[in-house]
Amino acid sequence: MGRQWLHAKRAIVNLKKGQMVGKIVKELTVAAKLGGGDPAGNPRLFAAVEKARKASVTRDVIERAIAKGSGTGSDKSAMDHIVFEGYAPHKVPVIVEVYTDNVQRTTPEIRVLFKKGVLGTTGSNKFLFDHVGLVEAHTGDAAADLEAAAIEAGANDFEPLTHQQNDDIPEGRVGARFVTERTAVHAVSTWLAQHGWSVVTSEIGYLAKTFPELDDAARAEVGEFLQALEDHDDVQRVWAAVK
Known part of the structure; x- marks a missing residue:
């Protein structure tokens, strides 16, 4: 029972982590859409990038989300x-x-x-x-x-x-x-x-x-x-x- 609960607890933690990363990626995309893809000139995007880094979101994921929001990437979905x-x-x-x-x-x-x-x-x-x-x-x-x-x-x-x-x-x-x-x-x-x-x-x-x-x-x-x-x-x- 203990082992089963451990697996269930890990699954819950992983689910929460996945939800958090998904929310951060959305935030990056919208911030870039509203204020441009340069964090230095876009306070909202800068804040989102900092949050992503602290959550260990990879650089590639961050860059793709920014490119998507700013319209410079291949993914143009709104x-x-x-x-x-x-x-x-x-x-x-x-x-x-x-x-x-x-x-x-x-x-x-x-x-x-x-x-x-x-x-x-x-x-x-x-x-x-x-x-x-x-x-x-x-x-x-x-x-x-x-x-x-x-x-x-x-x-x-x-x-x-x-x-x-x-x-x-x-x-x-x-x-x-x-x-x-x-x-x-x-x-x-x-x-x-x-x-x-x-x-x-x-x-x-x-x-x-x-x-x-x-x-x-x-x-x-x-x-x-x-x-x-x-x-x-x-x-x-x-x-x-x-x-």
Whole structure:
């Protein structure tokens, strides 16, 4: 039984890894489509490339995805970026980013997933979020001044992060999330990397302005709802007003 469970657990891990790589490849393609194939001049693509490298996506796969998105590759199939807005149970605002090559298939599937919540229209709740650059990093310097690092890197704001909040941050390390302008993700990530920080996340996303009060039961229900969204193959990122 133990051996069978081990095989099953490995299969689950491999499936999750495959889903993650697939989502990253889609993100590379759409980023290149929207802003061009040069990461140095396309902050969104730069962030996607960094994410791909940290997930051990091969260079060939990264280059093919960029070529596909920028139209320089042999694969010309279209990939659309769609943003759904709505509410999870208990009126928790949610933004869902989707990358799909078949809008007619994906849209009804997302609508079904929102049955326990409310699927809104475009612009129905984006005003509840800030559209920003997000860089998460950690350092071994126990005396690191987060505010000074944010100012020097060119970030607008920061908040401490622990291993419990992001398991990519090793225990015992000083972690932080730096909030930046969308165009400054590359510059902030570069400064941090050059000054002894290990960058684990570099992306453009949505940061909730306020957070509804939830008890444990409500938080669990919202968590199940969000997990179902994240498990959909075409869902790239789910942003929710949950701490």
